[in-house]
Amino acid sequence: MVKPDRLTDLECAVVVQDLTVAYKEKPVLWDIDLKIPKGVLLAIVGPNGAGKTTLLRSIMGMIKPAAGNVAIFGQSIAAKKRSIGYMPQRGTVDWDFPTDALDVVMMGRYGHIGWFKRPSVNDKKLSLEALDRVGMADFASRPLNQLSGGQQQRVFLARALVQDADLYFMDEPFVGVDAVTEQAIIELLKELRNQSKTVVVVHHDLQTLADYFDWVSLLNVRQIAYGSVADVLTPENLKITYGGRSSFLMHNPVIT
Amino acid sequence: MSIEQLSIIGLASLVSISCSLCGVYLVLRRLALISDAISHSILLGIVCSFFIVHDLNSPLLILGATLTGVLMVYLTEILVASKRLKKDASIGLVFPLFFSISVLLINLFAADIHLDQDSVLLGEIAFTPFRLLTIWGYNLGPASLWVMGGILVLNVVFISVFYKELKLTTFDHGLAAMLGFFPAYLHYAFMAMVSITAVGAFESVGVILVVALMIVPPATAYLLTNRLFPMMILSIVFGLASSLLGYSMAFYLNVSIAGSMAVMTGILFLLVFLFSPSQGLxxxxxxxxxxxxxxxxxxxxxxxxxxxxxxxxxxxxxxxxxxxxxxxxxxxxxxxxxxxxxxxxxxxxxxxxxxxxxxxxxxxxxxxxxx
Structure with missing residues (x-):
C-alpha cells in the first residue's frame, strides 16, 4: 500500500493542509495534514473529544477553520458539494419529526433536485431502492418515531446512499446497532469502496478496525498517526492517542 | 349576523390561519417562545415608525415592526454565539428590553393616541369594522381584513415555495447546510415571516395572545398526526375552530374576543390531549x-x-x-x-x-x- 506522504494530489479525494479549528481560542484540531486517496475505506479513530466530528465537519465546510486548507477532488468544497454524501450522528436530529422513513431518505436527493422543485418519480424510485439496499423496504411509510435506533441508522445510511456521491462521510454509523445491522452496514460500505468511492468513517471499535478498514487516522486534537491499518495500529501509537488506557482498549470489544 | 360581526369573524379567521401555519414550523423548530418574544418586540418597531410617519395606518409601520422582530432574533443569536448565555436566557434578556423601551416611549410621547396599554396587550379586534380602507374615494371595507389577508397569502406562498427547504432545514440543519440550502438565511426569512404575521395579529389580539394562536393549534395537531402536511391542515382547522368558537363565547358571555379565542385554543388542546384515539390520555x-x-x-x-x-x-x-x-x-x-x-x-x-x-x-x- 502507498505511504500517505507519497500520494500525489491527483490521486486524492481529499487533501487537508495545516487545518486548525478552535472554539473560543481553545484548539480542537491542531495542524492536521491529511491526504485521503480515492477508493479507500478510511477510519478516523480517537477518544471522546478528540475532534473527529469536527474534522469531518470542517472538511465538509460546515465549520470555518481558524487556519488551513481543504481541497475536495482538487477543488474547493463549494464546487464539489454534489460529490459529497454525509451521514451525521443519529442524535443530531429530532426523530419525533412528523414524517416517514421514505421522506427522510428522499432528503438525500434534495441536493440534486435543487431549490423550489419537488422530488420527482425517479427520486422516489431511487429512495425506495436505497431503503431496499439497507433492508428497510418494508418500513418506507413508517413514521420516524416508530423506528428503533438501528432502523433509524439504516434510514440515515440509505439517505447517504441516494446522495449518489463519490466521497462519503459517516459519523459513527455503528453506534447503537446490533451485530446483524453492523455487518449489513459494513458490507454496503465495502461495496461503495469497490465501486471506487471514498468512504471516511468515524469509528470507535479498535477490535474491528483491521477487518473493516484499509486506512486509519488516529486523532487526538493532533493527528497521531496516519496510514494503512497494519502500519498505524501499533501499541505505541494507541498509547499516545488514548493515553495510558490503550492496553485496556485493545482487549475490550466495547469502547464508547 | 351583521356585517360588523362578519368582518370581525373574518379577521379572526385570517389571523388564526396565518398564525397556525407559521406555528407548525415554530413548534417543530423548538422556537415556540420566539413567537412570544417577536410579538413583544415588534411594538418597538411600530412606535418608532409611528414617530417617523405620524400615521398609524401607514404600511411603514409593518415594515418597521418586522425589522425589529428580526433584529431581536439576531441579537439573541449574537448573545448565544458569545457562549456567555444560553438561548432561553438570551431571549428573556432581549425582548423585555425592546418591549419596555416601547412602553416608555408610548408613555412619554404618544399618550394621546390610541396606542394605549390595553390595546397593546389585548388588541382591539372589536374595532375592526370601523377602520375602513378607502382608495380614490371607493370604500373597500375594513382595512385590517386587507392587511391580514395579504399576510395570509404571503404565508401560504412562502411555505409552498420553500416547503421542501423548510422541511429539510427544520429536520436536519447540518445536511441542509452541506447541500447548500443556506439554513441560516432561510431561518431569518422565516423569522421575518413570523414577525410580519405577528404584526398583523398584534392589531387584533395584542402582544400576549399571539403566542397562544401560534403555538397551541400546531401543538394540538401534533398530538393527532405524524405527517407534516396533515399537521399543517389540522393546525389550520384547530386555529379556525378556536377563533369561531372563541368569538361565539365572547359574544354570549360579553367578554374579550381575543381572550376567548386564546382560551378556546387551550380547551381544544385539552380535549384532544384527553380523547385522541391514538395518543390520548x-x-x-x-x-x-x-x-x-x-x-x-x-x-x-x-x-x-x-x-x-x-x-x-x-x-x-x-x-x-x-x-x-x-x-x-x-x-x-x-x-x-x-x-x-x-x-x-x-x-x-x-x-x-x-x-x-x-x-x-x-x-x-x-x-x-x-x-
Missing amino acids: IMKFLTFQQQRILFSTNMLLIQLLEHEGTKTEKTENTVSNLIVHMKWTFKFANSIVSYALEKGFIQRHDDRLLLTSFGREKAKRVIVMDA
Whole structure:
C-alpha cells in the first residue's frame, strides 16, 4: 500500500493542509495534514473529544477553520458539494419529526433536485431502492418515531446512499446497532469502496478496525498517526492517542 | 349576523390561519417562545415608525415592526454565539428590553393616541369594522381584513415555495447546510415571516395572545398526526375552530374576543390531549388497564401450571398465595381470578385454584411465546 506522504494530489479525494479549528481560542484540531486517496475505506479513530466530528465537519465546510486548507477532488468544497454524501450522528436530529422513513431518505436527493422543485418519480424510485439496499423496504411509510435506533441508522445510511456521491462521510454509523445491522452496514460500505468511492468513517471499535478498514487516522486534537491499518495500529501509537488506557482498549470489544 | 360581526369573524379567521401555519414550523423548530418574544418586540418597531410617519395606518409601520422582530432574533443569536448565555436566557434578556423601551416611549410621547396599554396587550379586534380602507374615494371595507389577508397569502406562498427547504432545514440543519440550502438565511426569512404575521395579529389580539394562536393549534395537531402536511391542515382547522368558537363565547358571555379565542385554543388542546384515539390520555389509560389484566392473567396461569402436580401445589395454587407471592392486593387478585374464571381458564374451590384443560393449553402457549 502507498505511504500517505507519497500520494500525489491527483490521486486524492481529499487533501487537508495545516487545518486548525478552535472554539473560543481553545484548539480542537491542531495542524492536521491529511491526504485521503480515492477508493479507500478510511477510519478516523480517537477518544471522546478528540475532534473527529469536527474534522469531518470542517472538511465538509460546515465549520470555518481558524487556519488551513481543504481541497475536495482538487477543488474547493463549494464546487464539489454534489460529490459529497454525509451521514451525521443519529442524535443530531429530532426523530419525533412528523414524517416517514421514505421522506427522510428522499432528503438525500434534495441536493440534486435543487431549490423550489419537488422530488420527482425517479427520486422516489431511487429512495425506495436505497431503503431496499439497507433492508428497510418494508418500513418506507413508517413514521420516524416508530423506528428503533438501528432502523433509524439504516434510514440515515440509505439517505447517504441516494446522495449518489463519490466521497462519503459517516459519523459513527455503528453506534447503537446490533451485530446483524453492523455487518449489513459494513458490507454496503465495502461495496461503495469497490465501486471506487471514498468512504471516511468515524469509528470507535479498535477490535474491528483491521477487518473493516484499509486506512486509519488516529486523532487526538493532533493527528497521531496516519496510514494503512497494519502500519498505524501499533501499541505505541494507541498509547499516545488514548493515553495510558490503550492496553485496556485493545482487549475490550466495547469502547464508547 | 351583521356585517360588523362578519368582518370581525373574518379577521379572526385570517389571523388564526396565518398564525397556525407559521406555528407548525415554530413548534417543530423548538422556537415556540420566539413567537412570544417577536410579538413583544415588534411594538418597538411600530412606535418608532409611528414617530417617523405620524400615521398609524401607514404600511411603514409593518415594515418597521418586522425589522425589529428580526433584529431581536439576531441579537439573541449574537448573545448565544458569545457562549456567555444560553438561548432561553438570551431571549428573556432581549425582548423585555425592546418591549419596555416601547412602553416608555408610548408613555412619554404618544399618550394621546390610541396606542394605549390595553390595546397593546389585548388588541382591539372589536374595532375592526370601523377602520375602513378607502382608495380614490371607493370604500373597500375594513382595512385590517386587507392587511391580514395579504399576510395570509404571503404565508401560504412562502411555505409552498420553500416547503421542501423548510422541511429539510427544520429536520436536519447540518445536511441542509452541506447541500447548500443556506439554513441560516432561510431561518431569518422565516423569522421575518413570523414577525410580519405577528404584526398583523398584534392589531387584533395584542402582544400576549399571539403566542397562544401560534403555538397551541400546531401543538394540538401534533398530538393527532405524524405527517407534516396533515399537521399543517389540522393546525389550520384547530386555529379556525378556536377563533369561531372563541368569538361565539365572547359574544354570549360579553367578554374579550381575543381572550376567548386564546382560551378556546387551550380547551381544544385539552380535549384532544384527553380523547385522541391514538395518543390520548384516556385511551392510553384504558389500553394500559387492559394490558395489565391480560398480563396478570397470563402470570396466574403460568404460576398454576408450574406448580401443578407438585408437592407444594396445595399452598402455591391458592388465592392467598397470589397476594403473598405476586404482591397483588386482595382486590386485584380477586378481579384477576374472576376474569380467569369467566374466560374458563380455571376452576375455584374456596381458596384453591385449578387449571381447566383449556387454561392449561393457554398457559403452555404463553410460555412458548415467551421463550
